[in-house]
Amino acid sequence: MTTLGARSASIAHAQREAVACSHCGLPVPRGLVEESAEHQFCCNGCRTVFGVLRGGGLERYYAVRDSVRAERRAALTTDADFAEMDDPVYMDQFVRVREDGFCETDLVLEGVHCAACVWLVERLDRVSPAVVSSRLDLRRATVSVAWNPNAGSLPGVARSLASLGYTPHPPRGGAREAVRRSENRTYLIRCAVAGALAGNIMLIAIALYGGWFAGMSHEFQTFFRWLSAGLGLTSLAWPGRVFFAGAINALRTRTANLDLPIALALGVGGVWGIANTITGAGEIYFDSLGMLVFLLLVGRWIQHAQQRRAADAVELLFTLTPTRARLLDGRGDARSVPADTLQVDDRVEVLADDTVPADGEVVEGQSDVDEALLTGESRPRRVGGGDVVSAGSVNLSGRLVVRVAAPVQEARLAQLMRLVSEATSAKSRVVKFADRIAGWFVLVVMVLASVTAAVWWPSGAHGSMEHATALLIVACPCALGLATPLVMTVSIGRLARMGVLVKSADVIERLSRPGRLMLDKTGTLTEGTLTVAERVGEDHAWALAAIAERESRHPVARAITQAFATPASELAVAADDLHARPGLGVEAIVGEQRVAVGSARLMETLGVVLDDDARDWIEARVNAGSPVFVSLDGTLAGIAVLDDSLRSGSLRSTRTLRKNGWHASVLSGDRAATVARIAGDLGIEDACGEVTPEHKLEAVRHASGANASRGPVVMVGDGVNDAAAIAAADVGIAVQGGAEASLEAADVACQRVGLEPIVDLIDESRRAMRRVRLCLCCSLGYNAVAAGCAMAGLVTPLFAAVLMPLSSLTVLTIAASGGARRSSNDGGGA
Amino acid sequence: MSILFIMVPAALVLAGLGVWAFIRAVRSGQFDDLETPAIRALFDDDD
Numbered sequence: 001m002t003t004l005g006a007r008s009a010s011i012a013h014a015q016r017e018a019v020a021c022s023h024c025g026l027p028v029p030r031g032l033v034e035e036s037a038e039h040q041f042c043c044n045g046c047r048t049v050f051g052v053l054r055g056g057g058l059e060r061y062y063a064v065r066d067s068v069r070a071e072r073r074a075a076l077t078t079d080a081d082f083a084e085m086d087d088p089v090y091m092d093q094f095v096r097v098r099e100d101g102f103c104e105t106d107l108v109l110e111g112v113h114c115a116a117c118v119w120l121v122e123r124l125d126r127v128s129p130a131v132v133s134s135r136l137d138l139r140r141a142t143v144s145v146a147w148n149p150n151a152g153s154l155p156g157v158a159r160s161l162a163s164l165g166y167t168p169h170p171p172r173g174g175a176r177e178a179v180r181r182s183e184n185r186t187y188l189i190r191c192a193v194a195g196a197l198a199g200n201i202m203l204i205a206i207a208l209y210g211g212w213f214a215g216m217s218h219e220f221q222t223f224f225r226w227l228s229a230g231l232g233l234t235s236l237a238w239p240g241r242v243f244f245a246g247a248i249n250a251l252r253t254r255t256a257n258l259d260l261p262i263a264l265a266l267g268v269g270g271v272w273g274i275a276n277t278i279t280g281a282g283e284i285y286f287d288s289l290g291m292l293v294f295l296l297l298v299g300r301w302i303q304h305a306q307q308r309r310a311a312d313a314v315e316l317l318f319t320l321t322p323t324r325a326r327l328l329d330g331r332g333d334a335r336s337v338p339a340d341t342l343q344v345d346d347r348v349e350v351l352a353d354d355t356v357p358a359d360g361e362v363v364e365g366q367s368d369v370d371e372a373l374l375t376g377e378s379r380p381r382r383v384g385g386g387d388v389v390s391a392g393s394v395n396l397s398g399r400l401v402v403r404v405a406a407p408v409q410e411a412r413l414a415q416l417m418r419l420v421s422e423a424t425s426a427k428s429r430v431v432k433f434a435d436r437i438a439g440w441f442v443l444v445v446m447v448l449a450s451v452t453a454a455v456w457w458p459s460g461a462h463g464s465m466e467h468a469t470a471l472l473i474v475a476c477p478c479a480l481g482l483a484t485p486l487v488m489t490v491s492i493g494r495l496a497r498m499g500v501l502v503k504s505a506d507v508i509e510r511l512s513r514p515g516r517l518m519l520d521k522t523g524t525l526t527e528g529t530l531t532v533a534e535r536v537g538e539d540h541a542w543a544l545a546a547i548a549e550r551e552s553r554h555p556v557a558r559a560i561t562q563a564f565a566t567p568a569s570e571l572a573v574a575a576d577d578l579h580a581r582p583g584l585g586v587e588a589i590v591g592e593q594r595v596a597v598g599s600a601r602l603m604e605t606l607g608v609v610l611d612d613d614a615r616d617w618i619e620a621r622v623n624a625g626s627p628v629f630v631s632l633d634g635t636l637a638g639i640a641v642l643d644d645s646l647r648s649g650s651l652r653s654t655r656t657l658r659k660n661g662w663h664a665s666v667l668s669g670d671r672a673a674t675v676a677r678i679a680g681d682l683g684i685e686d687a688c689g690e691v692t693p694e695h696k697l698e699a700v701r702h703a704s705g706a707n708a709s710r711g712p713v714v715m716v717g718d719g720v721n722d723a724a725a726i727a728a729a730d731v732g733i734a735v736q737g738g739a740e741a742s743l744e745a746a747d748v749a750c751q752r753v754g755l756e757p758i759v760d761l762i763d764e765s766r767r768a769m770r771r772v773r774l775c776l777c778c779s780l781g782y783n784a785v786a787a788g789c790a791m792a793g794l795v796t797p798l799f800a801a802v803l804m805p806l807s808s809l810t811v812l813t814i815a816a817s818g819g820a821r822r823s824s825n826d827g828g829g830a
Numbered sequence: 831m832s833i834l835f836i837m838v839p840a841a842l843v844l845a846g847l848g849v850w851a852f853i854r855a856v857r858s859g860q861f862d863d864l865e866t867p868a869i870r871a872l873f874d875d876d877d
Contacts, residue, residue, distance in 0.1 A: 139863065139865050192852045
């Protein structure tokens with residue numbers, strides 16, 4: 001399995017150049033440009049997918065993609081054979097056999113993101129003849145695929161999906177998804193029933209109002225009143241039940257929520273209405289009540305749809321854990337097995353580019369492993385016999401044999417994941433703004449209703465009850481219940497157009513006041529990839545170094561191929577006799593010269609002498625980054641300093657944040673010296689390096705525990721190592737290019753690079769909360785006026801029926817206008 | 831005007847049929863994925 005980290009690295013890597021990749025359209029790194037070739041590719045993934053598309057007659061994909069103007073992404077392919085999907089355990093768990101004899105399963109796809117992906121995935125049968133049908137659910141990134149078991153197997157289907165650039169993973173959390181789906185259906189049905197009832201009650205009410213003005217015979221009036229009462233009670237008892245249930249819950253837990261005043265209005269209005277219908281005298285308010293139930297349920301549904309989206313995203317988190325392992329048997333032959341079945345002391349083979357499936361000890365082979373996902377350290381670590389490796393780290397160069405030390409469920413990665421889910425569930429719920437005022441609201445309305453009843457008592461008991469009921473109904477906080485979800489939905493949509501994906505409305509409420517912002521250095525403040533900061537030596541030497549490094553995925557190799565173009569005259573020159581020296585560098589024969597690129601240790605092993613000038617040059621740049629050497633035929637030919645450079649907008653963004661009252665600090669897994677340097681460059685005083693994931697979590701918990709009054713704690717990060725801290729923070733933000741795990745643990749995912757989207761988010765949150773308050777003022781204003789009228793005995797059912805939609809419309813206008821007004825100037829952001 | 835005693839309940843029964851049909855549609859999963867079908871419709875003309 002290839003990691004997402006590697007994919008994003010290759011994208012960032014590609015973005016600075018000019019030649020466009022024939023598949024994804026992203027720029028091709030200079031070192032990979034083949035001048036004579038008809039097609040250019042930014043990576044092997046794109047080359048593979050391009051070939052598959054042409055072979056399958058699917059070139060129209062490119063036209064489709066251009067027509068939908070989708071975001072460009074480099075293709076990610078994998079060499080995995082998915083043999084573990086043929087395992088009986090796997091088949092039992094995930095595969096269904098349909099009545100027609102075809103097999104069916106769901107697979108979560110990495111990398112689907114746009115309409116063209118839908119087009120391509122649903123034409124899987126062109127590439128894989130065994131496939132009968134494939135349907136993609138874009139939001140959940142899940143394809144439901146059916147195939148003929150006599151014509152092919154699931155691993156074959158999975159391989160063809162992978163060959164299109166969408167690595168498949170087994171679905172997890174299917175049961176929870178089913179629960180959410182049925183909840184969504186229940187909400188929809190409630191809205192539909194409430195809407196139909198409200199519409200019909202309103203029609204009947206119009207007839208009654210007509211009769212009120214023009215006169216109506218008694219039998220018709222009784223008929224319509226009974227119909228109205230019947231429909232109204234149905235509305236209260238069926239879809240409106242949720243408000244009573246919510247109110248009873250609130251009473252039981254002795255907390256206030258918006259259900260309380262709503263249930264009060266609905267209950268009193270319903271009882272009084274049915275009493276008046278039976279006695280045939282007095283007003284009935286079923287039209288207003290039915291409309292209330294409908295509008296409020298629509299608000300609830302909007303809220304639920306938002307939450308469902310967030311929950312779906314979390315499910316994807318588990319797709320990251322490697323699901324297959326190459327188990328070695330006694331004779332040393334490897335076969336693919338599901339990673340879940342690995343036992344302690346099993347020996348597994350980890351090939352280059354594969355992810356280590358379980359925690360264990362290296363017993364054979366040497367290599368570099370990329371542990372960025374786990375520790376945040378962007379430099380690969382060299383491992384050999386006896387070293388401990390963790391599940392989730394990526395083997396970069398050589399073959400390793402690992403003895404499993406702990407079952408997969410107890411792996412470090414699984415533990416981190418568990419921390420994430422614990423932190424997510426332990427997160428304190430924000431007391432919703434609307435709920436905070438709901439308690440007072442109930443109190444005030446009850447007092448006013450009692451006062452009204454008391455004042456009107458002398459002029460008749462029936463009349464006084466009539467006025468009190470009218471007050472309760474017109475004071476029902478309908479607009480209040482609609483305002484927050486509407487404004488939030490508009491804001492979330494607006495932010496999404498700006499490339500900031502907000503998963504829940506709570507985020508906006510939390511971010512509306514300044515707090516503490518904890519930044520992870522790698523990827524957030526910096527480019528996240530190594531670049532050549534400074535170098536000495538001739539261009540020729542570096543060009544040869546780039547040729548020698550062309551085939552390698554190592555970050556250092558990437559930096560060198562990126563920085564030094566191969567001259568046209570030497571394009572055809574290939575590196576012969578290529579030796580990767582794990583942890584040290586590479587050696588190769590390029591043309592007639594023996595080229596070595598790598599660390600000081602490599603130079604030492606090769607007997608290359610570093611003179612005093614070279615030593616001084618490195619000495620002067622000891623804090624600037626890590627040095628890389630190139631030697632030609634055993635003599636030193638160049639030195640470069642590689643560095644993870646600052647993103648261009650970071651400085652301005654940190655300044656803006658500080659101006660707005662935010663306190664920023666850096667909390668990173670990187671080397672302390674590097675963190676201190678970058679924090680210094682940005683003027684951030686509070687900086688901490690070499691922090692483990694567990695310590696990050698501790699720091700976030702400490703900050704939110706100690707400083708509850710000092711505003712929200714926001715964690716910004718991009719790796720698995722940040723995921724737990726991101727989940728524990730009041731608001732977790734994952735920035736682009738990050739690991740899937742951190743994206744899923746976060747409340748907010750940014751599609752744009754750098755800190756600017758975070759500044760936008762904070763800005764928009766402030767404005768959104770201002771709009772919420774404005775909406776609440778308006779709706780409370782309406783309620784106050786209506787309550788005044790009710791106390792004065794002026795409210796009739798018609799008055800209530802006109803006033804309520806009017807207040808809801810005002811709220812709608814405020815919510816929508818706020819979004820529309822500024823959406824004109826965000827064109828550049830998307 | 832006494833036709834209303836038949837017409838109004840008849841109208842309500844029709845409304846009830848509409849609601850019933852909608853509930854059936856929801857339960858059969860037609861509203862589970864509101865994004866992909868909209869996109870799928872764009873491509874159906876080419877094959």
